[in-house]
Amino acid sequence: MSLALTVLGGSPAWPNPGQAASGYVVESDGTRLLMDCGSGIAAELRARDPGPLTAIVISHFHADHWFDLVPLHYAYLFGNWNTRQQPDLHLPPGGRDVLDSVARSWGGTVATFDDAYAITEFDPAAPLQIGDLRLSFLATRHYTVCYAIRIECGGRTLVYSADSGPLDGLADFARGAELFICEASLPNATADDPERGHMTPAEAAVTAVEAGAGRLLLTHVPAESGEERVLSDARAVFPGTVDVAHPGLRIEVREG
Secondary structure, eight states, X not given: OOEEEEEEEOOOSSOOTTOBSSEEEEEESSOEXXXXXXXXXXXXXXXXXXXOOSEEEOOBOSHHHHTTHHHHHHHHXXXXXXXXXXXXXXXXXXXXXXXXXXXXXXXXXXXXXXXXXXXXXXXXXXXXXXXXXXXXXXXXXXXXXXXXXXXXXXXXXEEEOOSOSSOTTHHHHTTTOSEEEEEOOOSOOOTTOTTOOOOOHHHHHXXXXXXXXXXXXXXXXXXXXXXXXXXXXXXXXXXXXXXXOOTTOEEEOOOO
């Protein structure tokens, strides 16, 4: 059974030149899942059209991880995707209220999103089955409620940190993953800053080592950090393959 990840965008909260915010397509033999839908992802989806989506899952409600649910829902309502089956949209708890609040800014309600997506709110304490993908969740250390996502399929595993500062338990959550997609937003940080909700490349690499991950994909990396420096910092810690997320990068997840 196959499992693959394609990067649509991996920018931080402010977009890198020529790159959308967070969005990743996870594909197995029978399922196509969009993981996060940040600003710019709707255009990337149309440009790189992977085919009809089975489902969409959102890690948290910062704009760079979900805002393009708005333009994307118009593609399903009025664009050339209106003949496609509605994808299931799995939101964190309280997500319907968030969509309703946003829609009210233009005089609408959550009903406009219901016309495009089959909306549910996932239970972070329970596994979520989407086709042949089994998802589980871990609350991260961030500035709003946010969930890391573990996806298992046919003996293969990928784990997405979403947004998080260094977190006890993240390495255990990512244990044995063939692919660990981890944010590396900060060029440097001090250990005595308890409020930060992001990691450095070295901290991401330490987490990958502790998890026994097979491959590390750094994402949410600002262009200002300098890709070579980011890779150097991570490779000094993690002995396996390390990449930085770029639109179009596709990784086949292989058993370790």
